[in-house]
Amino acid sequence: MELLAVEAVGRGLVVRAAEEVGAEAEGGTAHWYGGPVAVARLAGRLGFALLEPADDWLARLPEEFTGREVCLATVADAWAIRRPMFVKPPREKSFSAEVYADGSRLPGELDPATPVLVSEVVTFASEYRLFLLDGQIVAGSRYAVFGRLDPLPLDWGGAVAAEITEFVERLVGVAGAALPSAVVVDVGQVLDPYRAGHRWAVVEANMAWFSHAYAADPARVLDVVLRAAGPRDRVGAGDLAFVRQ
Structure with a gap:
């Protein structure tokens, strides 16, 4: 900030x-x-x-982009699950986003109707935060390694940045119209337990006006934030559906 x-x-x-x-x-x-x-x-x-992405954007992505099964459910639905799962609020941080051994481990004081994203458990070797403007990456950085905070500037001339750019271009081509023009998309390298190497997958999408910049270029991040949270009379027609009510 x-x-x-x-x-x-x-x-x-x-x-x-x-x-x-x-x-x-x-x-x-x-x-x-x-x-x-x-x-x-x-x-x-x-x-x-x-501007903010829809709660079910991640759940509606093809599995080639999520690398795992993801669904939008309610807290009541999640309480009934009796296996390990990753659960997070789609937007506000109303409870801790983490792996729960089963639904009984979720906070009991939550409203049963609260929407949650539920996904199967995978291992992200590294995770990157990307600030997108009009479907293009304008800033980004690594923010975690094996689930631990570890920010590092992204080398835009390196192999990792090239892989990320190619993945996001494919993602935007398939699902970019379902995102606001200014948004944050987190991606990561999912480890495959059945073969060596990794594959890229979307971690989540977030509001740019409520996302940590980590080691990204502040000037470029600010460009995205100003579009994502500014005067109502400057909102483009394509973004009207994404205005927070």
């Missing part, structure tokens, strides 16, 4: 923390980077249009 704030100030933008926003900001041109709880208080006053 600090890196993006420095970049924004360098562009002549005024940066304010959520608790510092006063009446003087109303009626102006405002953008947002931060969590959904705070923005719920400010979106109406400041006229944000927050």
